[in-house]
Amino acid sequence: MLIMAWPPFRKKNHNSFEMIHRFSGWSAVAVIWAQTVLSVRDQQRVTSGETLGGALVRSPLIWMLVTITVSIALSWFWLREVPVDAEILSSHAIRLHFDYAVPVNGSFARLSERPLLEWHSFATIAAPEAVNGHPRGYSMVVSRAGDWTSRQIGRPPTKLWTRGVPTCGVMRITPLFNRLVLIGTGSGIGPLLGHIQMAPCPVRLVWSTPSPEQTFGKGIVDAVYKGDPDAIIHDTKVLGRPDMVKLAWDTYQNFGAEAVCIIANEKITKKVVYGMESRGIPAFGAIWDS
Incomplete structure (x- = not known):
């Protein structure tokens, strides 16, 4: 579990990481249950003639294990x-x-x-x-x-x-601000689209992607412009890859925003967040394998 949690392993073998942690974690809980029941049984034999069931009900360890087990199982109920x-x-x-x-x-x-x-x-x-x-x-x-x-x-x-x-997730912070610049690359438009369609505050979108209409469809492009008529859609197939830090900085100044939120890959996210924060601008992006 420790080896698979190491970020380089986790990123390259995410499915294996997930399965090992799930099944190893469940196995560990099962072993602790067995150890606890056996321990309570041995103590019950030494102290008195109380039944095993009664001893288990009186043991705080059992109730701690019940709490842990229910917490693990809770999401699976849904x-x-x-x-x-x-x-x-x-x-x-x-x-x-x-x-x-x-x-x-x-x-x-x-x-x-x-x-x-x-x-x-x-x-x-x-x-x-x-x-x-x-x-x-x-x-x-x-x-x-x-x-x-x-x-x-x-x-x-x-x-x-x-x-x-x-x-x-990270985009839930948007209601904290009065004016925001939202930056997305490629399929990062997905997490941003809801905030454009039902914006909690004035927003300006910067979307960098190759062939936006051919890749994501006319419906999504139309939804972007409907939510933000002045959205900046940078077609990298036509215009090449932009300097995302400069683009974010220029848009932030022109729009008079309070902060920048970005949904992109790890490299671009860290680059833009660092570029904005080093200029004293609040910037927010996903945390990668923290």
Whole structure:
């Protein structure tokens, strides 16, 4: 467990890391249960003729173990298979629509085809009302970034497993500010789209991606411009890769924002957050294997 938790191993072998931690953790809890029951039985034999059941009920160790076990099992009580309305955007991306919940902006949900073996987290785009034939609930933009995502694009699912409830992520901080610059690259538009469509404050979007309409569809591009008519969409296929720090700095100054939020890959996220903070600007991005 310790070796697989080392960031270089975890990043390259995430599914193995997840399975080893899950099954090893459960095995450890089972061993502690066995040790505790045997220990209480031995003490009960020494002290009095009390039954094993009575001794277990009186043992604080047992109640601590019950609390730990229930805490571990709690999210699995919410395990369920839900229907999916899949919308193919391109050979690179797909949008998955769900109708079982309407989450708050800035949250994410976990999906799986094999609940015991692997889970994948994606940001939610809330849909308080049915739109374009898709149900009330929420959606996710999933781009090709590995075997699992490629499989969803190649064979659009009709059902997937979900566990727990949508959980708040880094973008949940947006209501703390009066004016914000939102920066995204590629499929980072997914976590940002909900904040553009139902912005808690004036926002300015900077989105850098290759061929946005061909990759993510006209619907998402139209939704971006509807939420922020002055959004900056930088097509890297046409304009080349931008200096994201300079672009963030210029947009921050021109828009008169209070902070910058970014959803991108690890390298760009750290570069932009450092570039903004070194200029005294509050900047927020995801934490990578902290």
